[in-house]
Amino acid sequence: MHVLDRIERKVLLNASRKQVWEALTDAEQFGNWFGIALKGKTFAPGQSIEAQITYPGYEHVVWKAKIERVLPHTLFSFWWHPYAVEEGVDYDSETPTLVEFTLEDRAPGILLRVVESGFDAVPEARRQKAFKMNSRGWDEQMSNIETYLGQARRA
Template sequence: MPTNTDRIEKRVLLRAPRDRVWRAISESSQFGAWFGVKFDGPFVPGASIIGSIVPTTVDPEVAKSQKPYEGYRFEFSVDRIEPMRFFSFRWHPFAVDPAVDYSKEPSTLVAFELEEVSGGTMLTVTESGFDQIPLERRAKAFAANEQGWAAQMTLIEKYLAQQAQG
C-alpha cells in the first residue's frame, strides 16, 4: 500500500525528442489516440472540454479493457499549458458511475512535466488531491488511477514508437 494517499507519480523515459512528446500530451487529438478518449475540441488553458471514452489506437489488449466504457463522457478542465515543459488539467478521478453526479466533488490535478535527458525525454505524470475525494470512494479511485497511470505510461511510449515508424 502506498504511504502517500494524496498523490500518484509515474515517470517514464521516452525515446523521442521533447517536441514530439509535447505534441503527444498537449494536442487533444494525439492525447486522445494513446489515452483512449475523443475530445470535443483543443486543449486551451482555463477551458473545460468534454471527452468521450473510445478504445486506444495503440494497444489492442488495453483497447479491449476500455470497450465497456466506450461512449462514457466526462469533463476535463485544462489548468495550465507551458509549451514544451508543463501541461495540467483537473478531472474527477474514477468517475465511472453514470448514476452519480461527480460535479459536486473536488477534482484532482493531473500534471505532465517534460525534461530533456540523455536518450530522450523524461515524462513525469503526477495526480494529486486524492485526500479531498469523498472517503467512500477515495481508496478505489486512488487504486484505479495508480494502475491507470502505470498503463498510460506504456501507452504513450507505444504511441511515440509507432509514430516514429511512420
C-alpha cells in the same frame, strides 16, 4: 502529505521534446493514446472539455477535464474527477484532482512525469478505489504514450 494523496509515474521516452509535447497537448493525439474521442477539439488553459471515452469497457463514460496550465514544452495540467465512471453519479460537486505532466531532457530522450494529486479531497467512500484504479491507469497510460510515440517514429 498523506501517502494516498498523490500518484506519481515517470517514463523515459525515446522521442524529441516536440513529439512528446504534441502527444500531450494536441488534443487529437492525446485522445489517440489516452482513449478519448477528441477529434476536432483543442486544449486551452481555463477551458473545460468533455468527450466520449473510447477505452474498451468505459465507452459509456464521458471524460471531463478543465485545462489548468500549458507551459510550452514543459508542463501541461488539468483538473478531473478520478475514476468518475459510474452511470448516474454527479461528480461535479466533488473536488477534482490535479493531473500534471512535466517534461525533462534525459539522454537519450525525454523523461515524462505525471503526478495526480488531491486524493485527500475525494469523498472517503470512493477515495481508495479511485486511487487504486488511477494508479493502475497511469501505469497503463505511460505504456500507451510510449507505444504511441514508438509507432509515430516508425510511421
